[in-house]
Amino acid sequence: MTQHHPDSFILMEYSAGNLSEPHALCVRLHLEQCPYCRSRVDMLDSLGAVMMESRPKVSVDDSLFDRLLTRIEDEPAQQDPIEVALRGHRDPLRKLLGEDLANLPWKRQLGDVSVLDITDHFPGQPERVVLQKLTPGGKAPAHTHRGTETTVVLQGAYTDNKGLFKQWDFIVMGEEDTHKPIATHDDDCITLSVLSAPLKLTGRLTRLLNPLIR
Amino acid sequence: MSTLEQTTTRSEGHRDPWGVKLERVGKHQDREAYRLLFEHFAPQIKYYAIANGIASHAEELVQEVFVSIWRKSSLYDWRKAAASTWIFTIARNQRIDMLRKMQRTSAEISVETEDLWQIPGENEEEPVTALHRLVSERRIRDSLKHLPEEQVTVIAKVYMEHKSHQAVADELNIPLGTVKSRVRLALNKLKVILQDENV
Ligand SMILES: [Zn+2]
Numbered sequence: 001m002t003q004h005h006p007d008s009f010i011l012m013e014y015s016a017g018n019l020s021e022p023h024a025l026c027v028r029l030h031l032e033q034c035p036y037c038r039s040r041v042d043m044l045d046s047l048g049a050v051m052m053e054s055r056p057k058v059s060v061d062d063s064l065f066d067r068l069l070t071r072i073e074d075e076p077a078q079q080d081p082i083e084v085a086l087r088g089h090r091d092p093l094r095k096l097l098g099e100d101l102a103n104l105p106w107k108r109q110l111g112d113v114s115v116l117d118i119t120d121h122f123p124g125q126p127e128r129v130v131l132q133k134l135t136p137g138g139k140a141p142a143h144t145h146r147g148t149e150t151t152v153v154l155q156g157a158y159t160d161n162k163g164l165f166k167q168w169d170f171i172v173m174g175e176e177d178t179h180k181p182i183a184t185h186d187d188d189c190i191t192l193s194v195l196s197a198p199l200k201l202t203g204r205l206t207r208l209l210n211p212l213i214r
Numbered sequence: 215m216s217t218l219e220q221t222t223t224r225s226e227g228h229r230d231p232w233g234v235k236l237e238r239v240g241k242h243q244d245r246e247a248y249r250l251l252f253e254h255f256a257p258q259i260k261y262y263a264i265a266n267g268i269a270s271h272a273e274e275l276v277q278e279v280f281v282s283i284w285r286k287s288s289l290y291d292w293r294k295a296a297a298s299t300w301i302f303t304i305a306r307n308q309r310i311d312m313l314r315k316m317q318r319t320s321a322e323i324s325v326e327t328e329d330l331w332q333i334p335g336e337n338e339e340e341p342v343t344a345l346h347r348l349v350s351e352r353r354i355r356d357s358l359k360h361l362p363e364e365q366v367t368v369i370a371k372v373y374m375e376h377k378s379h380q381a382v383a384d385e386l387n388i389p390l391g392t393v394k395s396r397v398r399l400a401l402n403k404l405k406v407i408l409q410d411e412n413v
Contacts, residue, residue: 008401009379009394016373017306017331024330031332042295042334043406046351049302050358051373054366057257058264060276065252068277069245072284092329121324124317 004169005037006030008044015044021122022129022194026152026170028092029192033168093154093192096121101155101190104131112138112183128195134158134183142180147196149173156189158182233292236300240287252280255298259305265374266309278308286333294335296351303333309376354404365400368393 006014006027013019014027031038097104097118106114116131134140150172157166160179165171173179183189235251238244256276263272282304290300311327358366371382379397383390
């Protein structure tokens with residue numbers, strides 16, 4: 001089980017359906033692997049149901065139910081169990097990328113770092129969405145954030161001044177945080193990061209060299 | 215008797231009446247049960263739509279939610295989720311879907327709403343772990359009554375008006391930290407925060 005989880009505020013906004021699509025994807029990928037957070041989201045979903053039930057009710061048009069019956073007339077309530085089983089296990093990232101992580105058209109930026117900007121997969125969303133791959137032991141350039149950077153580790157692990165982050169860990173870096181991730185030596189480290197605002201470089205690297213800046 | 219059977223038998227006594235109706239829809243396409251669910255939940259969902267700022271599409275949302283309930287009802291398992299929780303997540307997803315369709319500029323949506331936001335119980339086989347959901351929904355319902363109004367207001371804005379905690383703070387003209395501490399107090403009292411979590 002992973003060690004780094006989204007906090008209750010993020011999970012509440014997820015449960016309420018308020019997160020942007022890229023942020024929801026990060027939470028969803030973590031939930032897939034984290035029974036602890038799944039159970040927290042279950043409770044928050046119940047809180048949503050109880051909230052909805054405790055608010056005012058607004059009567060609906062009398063004809064609405066009849067129209068509904070007409071609409072479902074030809075619809076079997078049953079679903080194809082195979083289709084359902086497949087849907088339950090679809091991996092949203094795989095579906096989005098249409099490829100395994102290994103086969104993506106990575107763009108090499110520095111010796112250790114490759115990136116793939118997948119922002120275009122989320123039309124109309126304000127965030128930047130970036131996949132980053134560090135070779136084993138590879139170092140990412142140090143950077144700070146003007147907004148937040150939400151990261152899910154998809155493969156391998158990295159360390160920075162905050163600790164060790166393994167596969168499916170969920171990390172939020174705030175405005176004040178500077179970090180310099182270094183992949184562990186056993187494997188490529190692949191992360192998905194959602195950036196709410198552009199990054200600021202620290203250290204000697206130029207803007208050109210920073211994979212997290214366009 | 216296995217543990218699962220014992221737990222199942224024990225909780226049979228508290229069986230959620232809406233869950234029973236939902237299962238009748240799923241198993242027998244029972245239109246009377248469907249109508250009772252509609253009468254109970256449609257006015258809640260209509261308010262949900264209005265609170266979410268889509269009043270002009272409120273009945274359309276109600277209809278989409280109920281079509282979705284009809285289609286998915288055969289997947290519903292009362293041991294995996296309380297009916298109202300299950301229906302809430304469908305209403306939430308249909309609301310997200312509707313807004314996505316309205317705001318969509320390009321024709322292509324690469325990830326479906328349900329890939330990002332799952333309906334509880336759709337993706338798991340073990341009812342035992344899910345059983346606590348029924349209990350926790352009941353507990354949340356009972357303890358919500360005792361929460362201070364200022365905490366309920368904040369949570370209601372997050373759930374019913376799809377506002378971020380920051381947006382709630384802006385609207386109420388209070389610091390984000392105050393919003394978060396109200397949420398934290400509420401979640402503690404509702405026992406939604408598990409004990410080992412430090413927010
Ligand atoms: Zn977790």
